[in-house]
Amino acid sequence: MLGIGGxxxxxxxxKIDVSEIYELLGSFMVHITKKWLPNxxxxxxxxxxxxxxxxxxxRKRFAEAAEWPFVDFDALYALVIEREADEDIPLFxxxxxxxxxxxxxxxxxxxxxxxTKEDMYRIQRDYTPLLKxxxxxxxxxxxxxxxxxxxxxxxxxRELLLKMDASALVEYASGGLVxxxxxDLKTVxxxxxxxxxxxxxxxxxxxxxxxxxxxxxxxxxxxxxxTVLLRMTRALAVPDRLKLLRYVADHPRSLLEMERDLGxxxxxxxxxxxxxxxxxxxxxxIGEQSNEKFSIRPDGASExxxxxxxYLRL
Numbered sequence: 001m002l003g004i005g006g007x008x009x010x011x012x013x014x015k016i017d018v019s020e021i022y023e024l025l026g027s028f029m030v031h032i033t034k035k036w037l038p039n040x041x042x043x044x045x046x047x048x049x050x051x052x053x054x055x056x057x058x059r060k061r062f063a064e065a066a067e068w069p070f071v072d073f074d075a076l077y078a079l080v081i082e083r084e085a086d087e088d089i090p091l092f093x094x095x096x097x098x099x100x101x102x103x104x105x106x107x108x109x110x111x112x113x114x115x116t117k118e119d120m121y122r123i124q125r126d127y128t129p130l131l132k133x134x135x136x137x138x139x140x141x142x143x144x145x146x147x148x149x150x151x152x153x154x155x156x157x158r159e160l161l162l163k164m165d166a167s168a169l170v171e172y173a174s175g176g177l178v179x180x181x182x183x184d185l186k187t188v189x190x191x192x193x194x195x196x197x198x199x200x201x202x203x204x205x206x207x208x209x210x211x212x213x214x215x216x217x218x219x220x221x222x223x224x225x226x227t228v229l230l231r232m233t234r235a236l237a238v239p240d241r242l243k244l245l246r247y248v249a250d251h252p253r254s255l256l257e258m259e260r261d262l263g264x265x266x267x268x269x270x271x272x273x274x275x276x277x278x279x280x281x282x283x284x285x286i287g288e289q290s291n292e293k294f295s296i297r298p299d300g301a302s303e304x305x306x307x308x309x310x311y312l313r314l
Contacts, residue, residue: 021080023195024089025077025080030195034047036196039275054133068126073165081210082108096131101120102120105117112206153192157169173211173295175200176284177211179286180287186220189209192213194215199278229307232280232300233308235278238272241272244273245276248295282297293310
């Protein structure tokens with residue numbers, strides 16, 4: 001594991017990691033799966049434009065990749081965690097393509113014990129050419145504008161880690177992820193990204209939790225309401241979402257409890273929760289992958305007032 005700076009005030013250690021490889025993989029994942037495109041601040045146009053610039057045979061391969069197992073990304077992110085020191089994207093991808101699958105499997109087997117040599121060979125063979133194409137036709141062109149943003153934010157979070165409780169930093173950075181510590185969790189790795197904002201993604205490994213947290217890019221026009229304020233006001237503009245926040249104000253609730261007590265279908269509730277979470281108004285309590293609970297994030301109300309007063313210049 002990389003030595004990336006930690007603080008161990010809880011049952012787990014928090015580390016702040018930063019690499020352009022995370023950003024490459026995150027943008028590639030969003031583009032391939034189309035999973036979060038409708039909810040991203042940067043919209044979907046960049047994804048369509050990137051693919052339009054590629055040769056037709058590569059566009060076909062990208063379309064095929066949308067049907068590949070989503071869990072493949074767990075292995076790819078594990079390989080990024082175990083990258084070599086100071087490795088940039090071209091070096092990482094060249095090594096990913098050239099090293100024996102057995103050696104790559106050794107790097108991540110402790111965290112992914114069920115991953116087989118055949119799985120790793122398939123991931124190595126199928127994903128590396130696509131990632132190289134993605135880098136050539138898209139990411140290389142925007143790399144220099146993104147790298148300073150994520151490096152600056154990571155440096156800020158490392159400073160905060162010297163002053164804050166580790167769990168408080170996780171919640172602050174992610175805007176509401178609360179880690180209910182599993183017994184075998186030893187390390188939480190936080191890494192900043194731009195493409196995924198305002199979404200969080202996370203992955204449980206054997207004793208590591210990897211959390212992607214979004215950072216806000218500088219606002220281009222100071223006269224326009226900031227994006228974070230717009231997220232908050234839009235999230236609160238629907239009565240059902242206000243009722244949901246009131247319902248989870250007392251203690252964390254599961255999705256099943258919400259369905260039962262609020263009388264709304266799961267899909268509608270999930271939509272509401274995505275908007276409230278990305279606005280920083282809702283906490284997500286994670287302990288096991290299938291056992292999320294949700295509660296109100298009290299800091300969200302004070303942040304709403306702060307951003308509103310700042311924009312109105314009160």
